Amino acid sequence: MQLNQSQDEPRYYLFDNFSGFPGLVHGIFTRDGGTSDLNFRSLNVALSVGDDKENVYLNRNIVSRSMGIDQTHAIYLNQVHGKELLVLKEHMMPGLVNDVPNENMLKSDISKENISEQGGMVLRQHLLKKDADGIITNVKGILTVIQVADCQAVILYDPVKQVVANIHSGWRGSLLNIVGRGVDIMVEAFGSDPFHILAAIAPSLGPCCAEFKNYRDEIPEQFWKYKTGQYHFDFWQISCDQLTEKGLLLKNIEVSKICTPCTSHIFYSYRKENITGRFAVAAGLI
Template identity: 30%
Template sequence: MAEAVLIDLCNLTGSSKDCIQKSLLFLKDIVEKNTGNGASCVYIMCCQTPFGDRSNMEGTLQDFVSMQQVLWKDCEVVSNSSMAAAFYTVKKKLDEKNLSLIKMIVPWKRKASIKAYIDCLFTAVYKFEFEVFPEDCEGESLQQSFGDQHGLDILSREQLVDIQTDVQRYLGSLESLQGTPNILKSYLIPEELFLHGFTTRSGGISYVPTLSSMNLFSSSRRRDPKVVVKENLRRLGEAAGFNPEAFHPVKVDHANTVWIMGKPEPDWYDGIVTDQKGITIAALGADCIPLLFCDPVKKVCGAAHSGWKGTLLGVAMAAVHAMVAEFGCSVKDILVVLGPSVGPCCFTLSKEDAEKFHAIHPNCVRLIDSLRPYVDIRKATRILLERGGILPQNIQDDSVTDRSQNVTLCTSCHPDKFFSNVRDGSNFGTQIGFISIQD
């Protein structure tokens, strides 16, 4: 059962008022049927596609809107200059109401292009059901009435490029939310050798509250599509000084596999190490620890994602071992920085899992006898790194005495700065730690 109805009435240029009125009368029956079956919202998109003639658009829309207000008081007209703008505007309205089931009513010749826009701008959270207009309405072809001369069942490569360009151009025109990108840097990593940083929430275009605004990961279970994350990454790269086209994040598996860049890439890995210049590698984090590694002597760097499972599996030392084995690094030269992550103030596990951290060191757990003990995955990470030979002074975490130099802030405690799964639930955003070797 649809929660919302979305009607594509784009490319109205050249349509007569009489034709539009006939179309509205026909669509009125469809809308009444769907709203009677539970749909709470109806949106009518009026715009020009990238192929359309815009010359008479303004007058046509004014006529359409005035008639729509008479026919459907509960419908909302979304009028934009491009298809991408219209769809993105509707998506915001759907997200504000947390709606996911959409009935899409389209001219049949435009179905393929509409699907291409949906594939760009929506994730699998949204379920679209399509209904096409009949061949004619009171003797006239609706497709011809709407002036659609370019729709095809299968889009050409040029049409797909036009749609992608339309989306990218529109997203690129949006103002950044929450100011410009704010990047935290470690005092431990030498800036003359390595470009690095940990991102915060500001400076992107993601608007869903728990994803706003510099969300840097798209999931089929969340409402931010890949194109929005790509635009966020472009803005981050511009601010930080790296090329987003040469960007490689980990492919999280919550385990301890490390990819040595230059060797065959695994399907999933929680760490990357490289000696290649001009390549930015990154570890994702939204409570899990984004770890950055560097060896100033050999000019090698690494990034790893360490959640509680990865911590127990030793992903941090797995990255260190890869740097030593593949690039001849000395453990004594490797520097490690723990980025923003959930602190022991906010993170609990089952008693059974907490006991595994207690076995690493009792100081890693508080209230061990409770049903949900508090666990310090950062302390466990430091202990495992030191046991592996990393010098204590070569590890930066929340134990720094100068709090102004602390980049290992609690993600759950700082909603203004960071995303957090623990705090925000399943539709959470993601920040990153990134590093690259300076040319």
């Protein structure tokens, strides 16, 4: 992972794994370069954490602009710590993805962005109301953004079939093998060969800080082999194993190995700060 060369704000990180692929844009944003203040300083992209919504919209625009994709084509899911993943294919544009949200969801999720966006984005309006932890797509010109503060954002990219997945894998998602499910969907829905899939794991909770004092109740015994101390677990290794078990080559998996609580001056950390923002991990095909 390296800082991008541009001097423009905000600066963001790039995974080494994805360099040299002009069909993919991506960025790991920090907490710098945005408009929010206090606990949310400054590039918070999450609406649900108590930050001023106007600032969040401005921050989201900053992220989209940096990626060269219009804000109306950016997808922010309602992340739910589950294992549901959305599939978005070319022929679905501009139709619906999966089921139509029910009326209550429609009412509760109407946002300023929905109101201001223009035609052709029916699809996105439905996606915005969709609770899910990741999106897998071969549609060009859409920016998928995962919002994290300690949870893993995992990007999967198949340069042969031109498919990208952006997945939120918190510790609950890890236990449900959501990244493995993501690979399955790439294979089943897009014909990807795991041999070709490149993966990258963004800054997140490292083994130094992943303390689970109640692990006997919270973490199934099959994962206890990932204990690195009395109460500490290595969730980076869990993700690596889940990906290689699905056929990815270890050399094709990049782990940033940056622990967010240890670097909370750069990245948001829920464990360290409790009331805080979420940084953006963005990926899209162009």
